[in-house]
Amino acid sequence: MNDEAPLPRWTHVVFFTSLFATIAMVFVVLYRDAQRPVELEQRLVAALGVVDRCEACHDAADHPGDTLGLHAVERFGCTVCHGGQGAATTADAAHLASPSWERPLFTAAEREAACGTCHEAATLAGAPALSRGRAVLAERGCVGCHEIPGIKLPEIAPDLDGLQDKVSPAWVRAWLADPGALNVDHRMPQFTMPDEEIDPIVAFLFSLEGPALTPAAEAGAPDPARGRKFVATRRCATCHRIEGRGGGFAPDLSLAGSKLSPAWMFSLLTDTHRLRPHTRMPGFRLSPEEAADIVAYAAEQWVPDTAETPWTAFSPEVKRDLTAVGRFEFIEHGCPGCHRAGDLPRAPAAMPLDDLGRRRVVDLPLADGAAMPDLPSWIATKVRVPTAFDLPGATPSLMPAYRGLSPDDALAVGIALASLKRSPLPGDYVIQSTPAQTPPAGPAGALVDRYRCLECHELGGQGGHIAGVPLDGEGSRVQRGWLLRFLQDPVTIRMDQSARMPVMGISESDADLLTDWILSSLADPRITEGEALGDATRGAAAYTARACGSCHMSRGAGTMKGPVLDGAGARLDPDYVVTLLRDGPAVVPGERHPAERLPGGEARDIATWIAGL
Template sequence: MSGALLLVTVWAFWDDEFARRGFKTYQEEYHKTQYQRARVEWKETNDKIAAKEIEIQTQLAGEAQRLESSEAYQALSEAALEAQIHLDEEKEQKKFAGSRVDEAYYYFKKAMHEGRNYDVEKAKLEELEEKVREYDPLIAEKQEILDKAEAALMEFKAKSVNLEKELRSLVSSRAIIEQKMDYYRPFNLMWRPAEILQTVIPGFSINNFSEIVYRVDRCMTCHVSYKDPYYEEFKEPLKTHPNLEILIKKHPPERTGCTWCHLGQGTATAPVEDAHGSHHEMDQTREVNEPILLGDQMQSNCRNCHDGVMQLEGAPMLNKGKKIFQKLGCHGCHLAEGFEKEPKVGPSLRRIKWKVGAAWIYDWVKNPKNYLPETRMPDFELNDKDALAITAYLVESSDKDFKYNNDLPPGDAANGKKLFESVGCQACHQFKGEGEKHAPDLTNVGTKVRPRWLVNWISSPHSYNPGSEMPDLRLSESEGADIAAYLLDGKDRIRDRELEKRARNPELVAYGEKLVRGRGCFACHDVNGMDSEGRIAPELSSFGRKMVAELEFGDTHIPHTWDNWVRTKLKEPTSFRTERVLDKMPNFHLSDDEINALVVLLRGFNGSKVPDKYQDIMTAREQALETGRRLIDRYNCKGCHHVEGEGGYIQKYLKGTVQYPPPLEHGDYHVGERIKPSWIFSFLKNPTPVRTWVDVKMPTFSFSDKEIQELTAYFEALSPEKIKYEEGLNIAKPVEKVQTGVKVVNYMDCGKCHDDGAKGISFKIASSRLKQEWIPKWMKETQSLIPWTKMPNHWDEEEGKLVVKTKFRELKTIGSVDQQVNAITDFIVGYNNPDYDNSLVLGEVEEVDEDEEEDDDFFEGGGSDGASEDDDEDDEEEEDE
């Protein structure tokens, strides 16, 4: 019995001290490693300073011997000591006198309180106070004697003092290392004892009784070296936390803890399975013992504090999941926090029969990828009857009163090809392998759409669908017909007379309406009669915390985990279908990488409410940037323009840099720094020709006023300079300054390009749109701001300074380069002021050799917005119905 008791006692001690305290092993390994690092550092430091230390110590010893044998030094020391003694004596006498003052003050106050005559006491007090004051000049005199004696002494032993300072400075780094070694190994035979390390996070949340809940995280007890880069190659738990700069520096665990991001059971230190929550897949306590997130899923909880950011630094898989979720229109069927206001992703079906025929609709809804392999339209796996019924309803529910703008004019495919490749279509569309993929591939569009619709759509897209994101390129009907002829490519539209006849069956139409409503087609498309329908699928705002017991696995035999259920559902949405559970979710044919990204996002839909003080609340500037970036992506501005280091994709399809659209943000060039906000607003509202020599058009988008304001704010927020209030039009400038500007402009022959705007932006437009502060920057740094601009640098650079070119030597009569630039600025800013005469003509400018003459100058390089006049329209009607 006693043996069993002893055995149990030993086991209990072992279990408590070792089995349940595995962190001791990790911390001991950490302490040993840190001690060894310190020893190596100590040896390196000691080897580095040893010779110098011995040299200084030798010099100190010699200096000490010299001072000890020096009679002058001894005399100075004795003089300083004697001066100190005399000073101390005077100070002591002053203290005694002060004590007598205190005594006299007591008797003075005592007589006053007793109501007696206190003249005698008062006189004595004043007499003693005067004696105390008499010591002040004596003390000052003694102090001066002492200061002189010490100064002489210090001057004599200055070398010794300097050597001592140098020695302390030399060995201080080694002393710090020695302290570090003592910390990790305080005794020769013992390492630093292991201890529980923890972070307490107050105000984490509030429970059902309105009490503040504290979160305690002890993860760093085992992961003790998480923020030391030295441990990057170590195994867990000593391995360095990845991405220290973003994930640790910006989210210090001392303030935020660990389990907010990683989950797990923060208070547990052993066993590891409990601390990591892996025992709790089937029995979870929310925010206490949830299974730890692994791999890319660790990015999911970034949404808790950064929900409003689409492109979050350090979370690439989460960012990708958000983009896929948005692109596929998942928010149309599922309510999800952060995606409530996203627009529908599919085209309007209100007038579908005017666009395509019944046969194409039938083939499309049966298998969308047959026509467009990269379409985001999912596969509903419809049988023939259901596909025909949906076709019948969509055709029957289409608007009956839509009319094409004009009859079908003849088209010139050759000119259409030229227009398609020049006006900007390839920034969004691909055709026969050439072009971007923001919008549908048009390679087979000839088999899909009615020719009259295509002409109408190209020339006036908003007449068919006012809310379409397809912008209006302001093309004439004739130009639209030319592009249509090129895109149709001689292909015949799919027709099936028998199918069209069957689709008119009223019963089939009624059945189709039921299918369209039940399958939620209205979630992505505008469908007549279904404007008030709600979402048909479960809300996802807290899906990431759904317990396994709440998931339906049907008849499958996969491991019952949240992760397995989600991956299976995304890969094969009907996997869990049974006779009682009818899954409506279609198949998007997602790749494994896309599924991984969506799993990360879905895990992030956890319904957590992080207190405001822990959230990353965006500033007004950050909010403007985020909103603007979403609009830039939605309307594919990067298809033509450079924005934040990306975009300008159309450039590779254009002929020559002169046709490049202008950047919106490129290096040190920022459109918000350059253009007045009011001009940006009016231009986005109603684009007008600016660069008439360029074929690529700035189209008319269906921007709302709010969207234009948000884009304008975005451009301003991108600018590095502090935003300044916009100056009004027709700014008054001194006449003599404007006249000087006229001279400079004429000397440089700027009007050759900018007078009429044929080769460069006209002075009239530049005056109304450019910010005054930006013009000098452009004039001095033209080629560096926009490398592809045709406008040359008008001043040469020599030894880092701008100098006047030989061909413009007349400019030297104006003044310095800065004065010339300021003169041009005054000229441009005041150009539209009716009070100024800008027509000054100088004498003939001296001819220059052709070799010296620059190519055609442009005030700014880049894109175009040349609007075309409508051509005469030819009348030719296609009998398509």
């Protein structure tokens, strides 16, 4: 060693301090790690990219309900439905949000939305809010502006061609300014439009030519009183609100008088589908006199329009300029999404929502600094108050307000939209909705379209729910002669149902064709044919003993909770009655019958007795 140049002191200090500090720190690291479990259970679902270690603490056997029976934890893991960080091995890292994992455990709403990622059908048992949300998305016409997978644009908005024949400019101005002031049941959302946007839109709409109107009837003086009677006998109130009653599916007719021009109304009633090819209203067969009487009745309810409009004062040049601006505004506000107008394509104008479920609340703007618990709540707020998340100074959102939407429905919409994710799922995880049934082809199909049967009746999972009776299986339930008469003159069978089939004046030849189609194509395979007859007397006794009269009316006795049985001998197929009494109410529309199953002999006896009524 060179003693003349000793090692400086700092080298010793640094070396030994560092060496022993390192040894100490490594011991700390070793000790910390020794606290961890030596073996860990993890759920691997390669198809979903899931690695869940939740079962290090939680036991899948403790899962409440039977959800795991249908969703085996081996196949789904935990985080697909529950969120959180599956890979984590500490409670905080697994449950809470962190910079590396901004998906904490799902809230109840997010869990329900997660169901919808795989389940694509409109309704899903066990997920009521999701199902409700999907229904609202369809009913409210959200798809007019937003592309939403799985939801088709319903015909809820009228075509606007020929609007000049239908309403006055003043009415359209008032409607665009505040639809709620004109119709409490309005379906069109409230757009925020200043007058300087409304006037051009009106000008644009009134420049659109529509189909020519039907020439007015020349026969005698129309009688409003007769018109009122016709409205009642034709059962317009099944769909329309009339004098404050009924309706809910179509516009309030008491408003029609002050809104619609009589000539247009007359054309609609006499030649519905030429004037309005896409309307949901069936093509009634009304005589010109009948139509004129109804128009007279509607006109009687006319409320004078006091609104002033500068419309008439505009020169043609001004109108032309306004029309061009109006066309732009009309497109800008996304109106063509729901309404057909001129040559404008019906394309969604707003952002597609097919990947909304992947947005995270942390990335979305906040309303007044108020934190949102989850994505469905954020969407619900946005739907109820579209401007809630507008950034200061930015252009206000163009989205219209859905005033009548309840908080529950708004949250349901949020859940349905939060379920939409574009990321591809492995095919065998997707539960698709039942494929859409094509409507019947040929002449029968044309009649089904003309009378808009599927607006009210369900068929093969499609169609409306206004009527309590789906068309599926109807061919096995009723007799030919009765159906033929019923189509021409629908008598009310079920007093408990508020919706009555409208009297559309189906002609005998049309009824014949429809009856053939129903009987030949719409049979229920569960109903066994050719059941032997029983004994009517024993049947009558059994009817009494089983207290059928507590719901059914027969021979002047009983109640009207269920269908009236007088005349059922000509109406019901006895095989149907036997099957439903013996095998249970699965074959009954809506399964509205006691679930009790009778012995075969007794069922045959009662059916035989009913066949004699």
